[in-house]
Amino acid sequence: MPQIKQPSIKTLKGLQTEVQSINRIALSVDCVIFGFDENKLKVLLIRSDVKKFIGMWSLLGDLVKPEEDLDSAAYRILKQRTGLKDIFLEQVHTFGETGRHPAGRVVTVAYCSLINIQNHRLRILDNELHWHDANSICDMAFDHQVIFNSCYKWLQKRVQEHPLGFNLLPNKFSLRELQNLYEAILNKKLDRRNFRKKFFAMDFLVDVGEDEQNVPHRPGKLYKFNFEKYEKKKKKWPGIDF
Amino acid sequence: MPQIKQPSIKTLKGLQTEVQSINRIALSVDCVIFGFDENKLKVLLIRSDVKKFIGMWSLLGDLVKPEEDLDSAAYRILKQRTGLKDIFLEQVHTFGETGRHPAGRVVTVAYCSLINIQNHRLRILDNELHWHDANSICDMAFDHQVIFNSCYKWLQKRVQEHPLGFNLLPNKFSLRELQNLYEAILNKKLDRRNFRKKFFAMDFLVDVGEDEQNVPHRPGKLYKFNFEKYEKKKKKWPGIDF
DNA sequence: GCAAAAGTGTTGGAAATACACCCATGT
DNA sequence: ACATGGGTGTATTTCCAACACTTTTGC
Numbered sequence: 001m002p003q004i005k006q007p008s009i010k011t012l013k014g015l016q017t018e019v020q021s022i023n024r025i026a027l028s029v030d031c032v033i034f035g036f037d038e039n040k041l042k043v044l045l046i047r048s049d050v051k052k053f054i055g056m057w058s059l060l061g062d063l064v065k066p067e068e069d070l071d072s073a074a075y076r077i078l079k080q081r082t083g084l085k086d087i088f089l090e091q092v093h094t095f096g097e098t099g100r101h102p103a104g105r106v107v108t109v110a111y112c113s114l115i116n117i118q119n120h121r122l123r124i125l126d127n128e129l130h131w132h133d134a135n136s137i138c139d140m141a142f143d144h145q146v147i148f149n150s151c152y153k154w155l156q157k158r159v160q161e162h163p164l165g166f167n168l169l170p171n172k173f174s175l176r177e178l179q180n181l182y183e184a185i186l187n188k189k190l191d192r193r194n195f196r197k198k199f200f201a202m203d204f205l206v207d208v209g210e211d212e213q214n215v216p217h218r219p220g221k222l223y224k225f226n227f228e229k230y231e232k233k234k235k236k237w238p239g240i241d242f
Numbered sequence: 243m244p245q246i247k248q249p250s251i252k253t254l255k256g257l258q259t260e261v262q263s264i265n266r267i268a269l270s271v272d273c274v275i276f277g278f279d280e281n282k283l284k285v286l287l288i289r290s291d292v293k294k295f296i297g298m299w300s301l302l303g304d305l306v307k308p309e310e311d312l313d314s315a316a317y318r319i320l321k322q323r324t325g326l327k328d329i330f331l332e333q334v335h336t337f338g339e340t341g342r343h344p345a346g347r348v349v350t351v352a353y354c355s356l357i358n359i360q361n362h363r364l365r366i367l368d369n370e371l372h373w374h375d376a377n378s379i380c381d382m383a384f385d386h387q388v389i390f391n392s393c394y395k396w397l398q399k400r401v402q403e404h405p406l407g408f409n410l411l412p413n414k415f416s417l418r419e420l421q422n423l424y425e426a427i428l429n430k431k432l433d434r435r436n437f438r439k440k441f442f443a444m445d446f447l448v449d450v451g452e453d454e455q456n457v458p459h460r461p462g463k464l465y466k467f468n469f470e471k472y473e474k475k476k477k478k479w480p481g482i483d484f
Numbered sequence: 485g486c487a488a489a490a491g492t493g494t495t496g497g498a499a500a501t502a503c504a505c506c507c508a509t510g511t
Numbered sequence: 512a513c514a515t516g517g518g519t520g521t522a523t524t525t526c527c528a529a530c531a532c533t534t535t536t537g538c
Contacts, residue, residue: 066266
């Protein structure tokens with residue numbers, strides 16, 4: 001027979017004791033910020049300032065303060081490290097292995113974002129903050145390679161289900177730029193005609209009536225993404241498929 | 243001009259101080275365990291043992307210990323609360339708003355699982371642990387309603403992309419049972435013939451050569467899911483689609 | 485006029501949907 | 512015999528993939 005124990009009611013005071021007990025853990029946020037430039041997918045990295053990992057690359061991270069929301073912490077860290085604000089951030093995964101940080105127990109929550117490199121100049125360049133080619137990363141500090149890989153996969157999946165990619169492009173963009181972006185993220189060539197067809201069929205692109213400038217060939221039309229229209233229509237789920 | 247500051251190298255000792263500083267936070271895990279019984283989707287709940295939420299329903303949760311992996315904590319909590327083991331658990335999302343716990347700052351990581359109710363009898367029934375109808379939940383403690391909703395959506399999406407659902411069924415199951423399961427999770431009717439066609443086309447179901455017993459009509463054939471074959475073939479991503 | 489990329493349509497195959505009939509079993 | 516759900520096939524449509532030529536611009 002299963003054992004049944006009567007519950008012992010926990011008072012607020014009792015709980016407070018538990019919460020303030022030794023069962024507390026350092027919690028950090030690491031931001032994986034994707035950009036797009038020269039037809040390559042980029043990611044913001046700094047040099048690790050931790051002695052053990054000297055010279056290696058690191059994501060943008062910091063400890064979460066006891067009195068700040070997790071999301072707020074992510075925004076604060078991004079702002080502190082880069083000067084960037086008005087960016088959307090999305091939580092991806094939490095990494096909580098005991099051995100992941102050399103100085104003790106630190107659980108970290110990974111946040112992702114996609115921003116347009118041209119529109120958001122970096123205002124702080126401490127620790128060699130720079131846009132790093134997302135496809136040639138090595139020598140990362142901590143378990144940041146694992147975190148990055150996880151976020152990259154998240155991006156690849158997410159960009160096919162939601163109109164995230166447009167955050168990486170200028171407000172007005174050509175279809176060629178859009179396709180280059182998708183090819184860079186998914187890391188494969190796409191058929192130009194079918195690509196156009198697909199995006200026009202979605203009916204979220206607005207012709208702004210302008211052309212590309214300073215291209216050494218026939219200029220393409222510029223479009224912008226109609227986020228409002230998208231929000232209204234949203235998506236229906238695809239069927240069962242695995 | 244952007245400011246550039248030279249990095250100050252952090253030694254291990256310095257880091258340890260930071261990690262052990264006041265910047266520590268109580269971290270908990272909450273488990274959302276789905277089951278399937280009588281053609282209804284169920285979820286494991288207990289009565290909250292917190293005075294403020296007395297009488298309300300609660301997910302299975304506990305604080306993470308400083309020396310245990312996050313995943314391990316999830317398995318421990320599940321085992322402690324229900325006696326269940328040999329269950330796969332998947333991390334879904336981390337909830338970190340400052341106001342979510344009345345006794346102070348507690349960040350919680352939600353884990354999900356799907357188990358077969360018949361195969362896994364509950365061995366511990368403390369705090370009125372029971373299978374609750376997933377579609378008629380109200381009065382949940384803390385922000386557990388939010389967490390549950392998030393996990394339910396995760397399930398609905400996940401079950402269409404991965405063969406999770408089979409964990410909710412007996413080893414051998416009829417196609418009708420499988421369809422009932424999908425209809426319960428997705429909360430919509432599906433066409434029986436097309437449903438069969440889809441699953442047979444995937445070619446992961448194995449006819450075990452037995453029939454249903456004790457049904458008041460023609461018995462259906464029983465199948466099992468070939469996880470090995472699935473692992474080998476896996477899925478190719480669906481195209482861009484939103 | 486030439487290079488380079490923009491822009492455009494059609495066609496065949498695969499997959500999803502909608503739909504109707506016969507079959508096996510328990511009562 | 513009949514009620515209940517099991518089991519099957521086909522026609523239609525929709526979506527996706529493959530593919531080639533003409534147009535516009537900069538040089």
